[in-house]
Amino acid sequence: MARLFDNLRTGAWVSRERARLVGLAVLATSLFGLLYILATATGLNDYSGRPIGSDFSNIYAAGTYVLEGEPAKPFDPAAQHSREQAIFGAVTPFYGWHYPPFFLGLAALLATMPYLLALAVWQGVTLVLYLLAIRAVLPIPPPLAGKNGPPSWLSFPFGGGIEKLWLLLALAYPAVFINLGHGHNGFLTAALFAAALLTLDSRPILSGVLIGCLAYKPQFGLLIPLVLLVTGRWRVFIAAGVTVALMALAVTAAFGVEVWRAFLASGEFTRTVVLEQGGTGWHKIQSVFSWARMWGAGLPLAYAAQAATTVAVATALVVIWRGRSRFAEKAAALLIGSILATPYSLDYDLMLIAPAIAFLAADAARHGPAPWQKTLLAALWLVPLIARSFAQFTHIPLGVPVLLLSFVWLLDRAFRTDAPDIIESQTA
Template sequence: MSHLLALLRDGEFLTRPRIRLWAAAFVVGFAAAILYMAATAHGLNDYKGRPLGTDFSDVYTAGLMADEGAAAAAYDPARHYAREQAVFGHATPFYGWHYPPFFLAIAAALSQLSYLPALILWQAATLALYLAAVSLLLPRPRDPLWLLLALAFPAVFVNLGHGQNGFLTTALFAGALGLLDRRPVIAGILFGLVAYKPQFGVIIPLVLAVSGRWRCFAAA
């Protein structure tokens, strides 16, 4: 037991080859699981009858409604669910729309595509933003292992599997932190955009005010 505690305390078992091997194993496992979900899908739904990219279905549906001139109806759960059922089938679970009106612009743009291309575009674009933001936070020169580790983060698989917006949130948040000292106005704009998740619209201004970052606060 003492030997195990010493290993955990010193971290000597975390050699670069082991880190690379385990990170690669995670990435391969994630890819295999996603391919399995795609291979067992029936139309737009997975093997459990849920829309592929579950949470993205509410974004796509809200975008359709906005494009049809019924943007306000996206905030009516009954009407939103009825439109979801029209796209994904009557048995689809309800995925509600919980975002502020300005996010409807992104949803409406994505809804110009059919569902699967829109889902792939959303995931690919926001994943690229996530990786760019992580890169921004790293010291130079970057360790070549960073990309593999960023992709092996378990939340990456969760986000890809469920069509969530975590990549976008992380990109905006990390980008703002990376630019906070060098470009406070741009950092403030990025923090302001994070307010598409309403809970951050309260926390971030408070932290900026307490820390005296007034230029960033004003831009946000």
């Protein structure tokens, strides 16, 4: 038992070769699953009758309404479902449109293409953005750098050349294939968030613009303004606010005021049916609120538990961002805290954890891993693989506890680390 504890503390069990083998196994299995879905599909639907890329169907359906000059229709659940059935068949399940009007323009652009092409473009472009963001976080030397020296712990020989372990692990990260299977926006969210953090001090206006663009997923922007305010990053804060205001004006000019009324009215359906009644499925939602509801808590208790978590995370983030933690730890804390702070975060939203892992891995490469760091990184990487299925069959959530443990570890680091509050160079 003492040896097991020591291995977990030091992370000795997380070897480069083991990471490579696990990454290859997950990547191969996930690719096989995606190929199976495509091979057994009929038209636009998979073997079970759902649209290929399931949740992307609501983006595409909403886009068709915008192209027809009816941008408020996607916010009407009955109308949205009717359009989905018209495109994908009468037995198509309902995939609700819960985004702010900011997302309608992109939906319309995608709807100008045939469905499968639009899905491929959407996932392909945003996947590349995600990979570029992860690459920018990591201090990886150029291919010929260090040729005569020891190899980087982030690289390994593969396929006859020098491939990067980061690329394997970034592609094999289990949330990637959850995102691909759902045709979702996790790649874009992760890329925007990571890029905003990387440019926070070097290019504050750009960082603010990127943060403003995250307004299409407002549940993840709750804590960002707080961090900007308590650290005095006023230019980023103002740029983000101006970006959101300009996007709102553009949306209003393009679609009219009615689209905002429709959006606000649809919030009742989203809150009651999707969140409070668990229409999505408690096992899919990775939040304290969902955890409480899964275990039978009433709405007041579930909301109280989520509110207490959100306040605690917000308070801890103030401590972390005003404390002595290195920037990589602060960035990871904001990414993880942004998921913990919202009651509505699904397992494909765990894509936000990928840049958090990258920041912490880069920090470990520079300074050496701290106690428990490698084990926590492995747990964060693995948890999307089993979080949904394990909770579905056992009613025991794994995602939120792993996120909470990691966040507490980062808070503890704020009291132990002695480093200036600067953004270290993230590229070679």
